[in-house]
Amino acid sequence: MSLKRKNNKSTQVPEPTLRRLPGYLFFLEKVREKGVINISAPTIGKELKCDPTQVVKDLAVTGIKGKPRVGYNTYELCHALEEFLGFNRVNEAFLIGAGNLGTALMAYQEHQTLGIKIIAAFDVNEDKIGKHVGGIHVLEYNKLFHLSNRLDVKIAILTTPNNVAQDVAEDLVNCGVKAIWNFTHCNLDLPDNIIVEDISMSSFAAVLLRRLNDSEE
Amino acid sequence: MSLKRKNNKSTQVPEPTLRRLPGYLFFLEKVREKGVINISAPTIGKELKCDPTQVVKDLAVTGIKGKPRVGYNTYELCHALEEFLGFNRVNEAFLIGAGNLGTALMAYQEHQTLGIKIIAAFDVNEDKIGKHVGGIHVLEYNKLFHLSNRLDVKIAILTTPNNVAQDVAEDLVNCGVKAIWNFTHCNLDLPDNIIVEDISMSSFAAVLLRRLNDSEE
DNA sequence: ATATATTAAAGAAATAATTCTTTATTAAAA
């Protein structure tokens, strides 16, 4: 999306592949629950409507080998995918900005299955401080600095208003945060080693509206 | 993301470009407010930290021509970008599922600047029906069918639980909806001419966690 | 006026990602 991060020596897994992996994982978990032991790439491709060789290439990043005429072992694959994505670990995260979107994310239980656990939320607004949503407490923003000294939290979810996002992001970096999930549409300017994942509504809207326009000729 | 839609004769604008365009628009609006009349691609590139020739190529899709040694006219560009993206039109949308995420999106005023206007929300839960958030009423789900006959709404925002998403999506298509902004992580199986824009938390989590892992070697 | 530096535009090259092809493996059928 923004600037490419090439801070790793060995060839990184391509982003399109990475984005597709959770889809495979969820599908595989579903069929595994139904008792399916083995599944082939063509079958996965048919269900998920994508190219079977793409499936093979994507799944290869996990290191799991399939057997000809049998396919992949669903248990092995699920496990390897979870491991590879980090979904089976508990990756603790702070949430900053307990507003409309922030509280929706706090209430969102599925984060657990994505390996991300919001352990505390922070806000500057008196009305928000002290509340708790989905078992997560909203703390005074200033407490972020004290808490981050004790805890080693590497991930932050940023849901403040746009105009304070840059300042808050800089605070987060100073608190030892290494990756920011940015829901604001502020173009964060941070050191290169900080991972920023922008989830920009506007980009989605742009693609949707334009494609809709295209389809109407 | 999922399957490529190639339903348009002329070469479509590449998706990566489309995703970047709103970023240019917001930046340009900001500098225009400061009274900047002209701006060059290298300047934009420096601010947004991207390649200047990329900027030139991206902006070329609007049809706006820049002048050597001067750059682009900010007014012209903003206008052309809004026009191209459809952000200056009122694209009416239905929202289905007025839960945590749904109500956050209803309260989200910035949709207006993205050209999307939620005109009504629908839910099956008695407790939700009748409420209104951000000036938008939550109606009984069944009213969707009546209303869609009268109104010609082409866009739907899907924020129901995952397990009903497919059924609801099919209803929406039957109601004449042409584009679905899908926030569930259900793999919607719909006719090819329907535009589905998946905003999958899991994909973002995957990229974020994996890159974090990569950076820690 | 003339020269100079800046820059958009167009095209070429490089890189990344996807799709196609071939090969080798293996379970099941004959």
Next chain:
DNA sequence: TTTTAATAAAGAATTATTTCTTTAATATAT
């Protein structure tokens, strides 16, 4: 046991996207 069909894996070819290079235009300075 031998044959057959299915399929993973590896690599080639294609396609898409980004980056680099050249060219032409033009405002500013000389």
